[in-house]
Amino acid sequence: MLGGFLLQASTKKEVYSWIKSIAFALVIVFICREFIFTPVVVKGGSMEPTFESNNRIVVSKTSAIERFDMIVFKAPDKDEQYIKRVIGLPGDSVEMRDDVLYINGKPYEEPYVKRNNNIELSKVTSDFTLNELTGNKKVPNGYFFVLGDNRLKSRDSRDFGFISTDSVIGEVKFRFYPLQEIGMPK
Template identity: 65%
Template sequence: MKNMKSEVFSWLKAILFALMIVFICQQFLFTPVTVKGESMEPTYENDDRIVVAKIGKPERFDMVVFYAPDAEENYIKRVIGLPGDSVEMKDDVLYINGKKYTEPYLNTKKGEIPPEENLTENFTLSDLLGKSKVPVGHLFVMGDNRRNSWDGRRFGFISEKSLVGKVKFRIYPLNEMGVPK
């Protein structure tokens, strides 16, 4: 009987220790997130499961999860503008600080519209948000499904403090498991 109590206690300690490790990792290192909505299609679909790293500074074109500035939920978007950047979209071409950037992650959506139409409307940060550059401590984000994305063009800059983390890995659906593109 004493051996059985000792064995049960040993198992309980191991399980408690494992739960503590999971809790610490989820609170401070990584957390699972379920994608909601269509704003990141085709990169991420509704109900995809991803893992977000809570450490590290976001870089341009990283996908991030953040507390929505205008809702009681989290959003996933792509970082387009970093602090100090000027951002302009002209004739479906992205310019950051005057430099032209290609956005290969938009090719699928661009292929779904007539060639004479733009996927993303023309804009400058000044036109949209009244500031010529992304403020210090903030980011400018947009979804990959530009015609169906509630993003920085609508709600403005996001605070870096509102970040949950950077998307690191897709875990579901299983046939698309892997590192983001």
């Protein structure tokens, strides 16, 4: 009888220990996902060739956003999340002339932009200035100017204007699917 009682007490202690461990793990996962990082599934082809639809990525919610970082944010025009590349930071002037990006008057190469080898299509990005698109000469404080890497198929700041820093979920840090492309995106 005593052996049965000891076995029951030991079993209860073991079950209680497992419940505490699982609860602790769930709290840690919740805190990490809510405040530090979160997984995201890429939808659409606006970031090709960098990301394709259904790629799985990890987004850091604690990163300081810099120019050319890829970010995930709440779409201003739909109940979705978009992934785009930050081109203009607060205070920047942005212009596209003859398929060359100019930020604050300085030209930048964009090796990440999807180029079409079709000779008929000589330009990937139409010419624009911030003033033409938004009525502002510079990116206002608290906002970013973003573009997709696949400029011909991207809804981005050319369509919906600046995005608020408050709508940013985080910076893309790591791709974990598909497995053959696992690692840090460029």
